[in-house]
Amino acid sequence: MVKIDIVEVPPVRLVARKVNKHLAGKRLEIPAVFGGLVKVSEVDMNGVKAAPVDLLHVRAASQRIHGWVHRTPVFTCQALDDMAGRELYFKAENLQKTGAFKARGACNAHPFCYQYDDTSEQHQITWGGQSNTNTAYFDEKSPSNVTAVVGKRARLPCKVINFNKEDHQVSWIRQRDIHILTVGIFTYTTDDRFKVFHPEESDEWYLEINPVTFRDAGVYECQVSTSPKIFLPVSLSVEVQQARINGPEELFIQNGSTIRLICIINTHSENVGTVGWYRDTTILDYDSPRGGVSVEIEKTPLKTTSKLFLTRALKGDSGNYTCAPQFAEAASVMIHIVNGEESAAVQTAKSVMLARDLKLLSTCVLVALSTLYSR
Known part of the structure; x- marks a missing residue:
């Protein structure tokens, strides 16, 4: 048996689905569900108390939610009518803003x-x-x-x-x-x-x-x-916390030199967690079998900076280097360890490619200018 005293609540159907026992005898304000104040004096988990609803209440509710919910269509189906032996109407509330009928009740209450x-x-x-x-x-x-x-x-x-x-x-x-x-x-x-x-x-x-x-x-x-x-x-x-390694995405470093990489993480939260360095899938830290590895880290309110140093670079140090913060997106750079002659060849190839690109750019600019002034 359920006893629910309703105060300042318009006549609506009221279903007491579940009320915690510790709420018994307490005065609650639940506007999003009941639209008024409800006093629970006795508790029964399965009880229901109903109040009558007439056309006037339905029209009043329609006025209250007007402009806040979609006016969804009503569909019919002759095949289903024949099967049921009566006329059936289907309200397409799946087209509602929230994808369900619940938006109407919440807005009305x-x-x-x-x-x-x-x-x-x-x-x-x-x-x-x-x-x-x-x-x-x-x-x-x-x-x-x-x-x-x-x-x-x-x-x-x-x-x-x-x-x-x-x-x-x-x-x-x-x-x-x-x-x-x-x-x-x-x-x-x-x-x-x-x-x-x-x-x-x-x-x-x-x-x-x-x-x-x-x-x-x-x-x-x-x-x-x-x-x-x-x-x-x-x-x-x-926003997303992101790591960024200073410099180009591909580096050529001479054999025997020191590899220096600087990773900067834009900080938006209290910390970015630990910052790890990897060459391909191998972690790089003070205990790395390679030796000659050191990491420095500096934290400020605006950024976190991690610096990786590898002394006496060898051919085996070539690979993909990744700065991987615990709570931010990682950043990577490709490093090639080259001998002196290889380094000179790489620089010569880059110079040739740059000169070719500049020549092509100049030609395009001249063609555009000639076209412009010929009109």
Whole structure:
């Protein structure tokens, strides 16, 4: 037996699918599901309480979600009608913005859809400077731009001062598709990468995305259901940490010389992890059997630099050299160890090719100029 007292909820069908036992007797605000306040006084995992729905309620819901969801088509099939012995109608909600009917219910229940208006004074950012009032407002020091790295965790901040948990909710909305991601501490998306991090007794309501993908880049809104409603847009940029080896992609080094390679990693997170050096598939470090190998590393807030040195280069040192950070894309360079005569031959061949390219370029420029002035 289930007893559910409904307060300030319009007549809608209400299904109590699952209620944790520790919520018994507590007053909850669940606007994204019920559209109002629900008090659970007795708990039964399989109970159902229904309230009548008439045409007026359906039309009111249609007005609330108008402009926020697609008007999807209805299909019929004569073959299926014959098999069923009646007329069948198929609503193509797979063409909905979210690919399912759920967008209609979520938008109908949440005030964001039917109160959102860019020209309305209700849609606003309320910053600090209101410490002498009881009105909720955002901390003006809260960052509005966040940069994250692909594959790592992103945390979007939202600090709400004077927040009243009894009367209001904090929600996170993805602006790209007006998708409600979280309400309070609950997640309302099937993508389990999204969740809210709200330290107990704090004013912080972080939206966490873990791991981040390129598609996650964009603007997210932190909303507080005050009257008037306030919102805070937070922009998320997503980048890839990349390694780069200074110089050309192919090097010719004279036999007996020292190989010097400098790898620079653009840093966007707290660290890039360990940075390894490889010749083909062989790791190069202080313990390498070859000997004469040394690695220097330098870290700053803007970049990480790793330097590889191999003394007395031999023919066997030729190969593909890779700088491989743990949390960034690797970079490679091809090295050829050559004797003095081979080095001179390589330089001569390069000079001939460069002269040939310059001659061809000059010819093209002359032809273009002659064509231009002949008109």
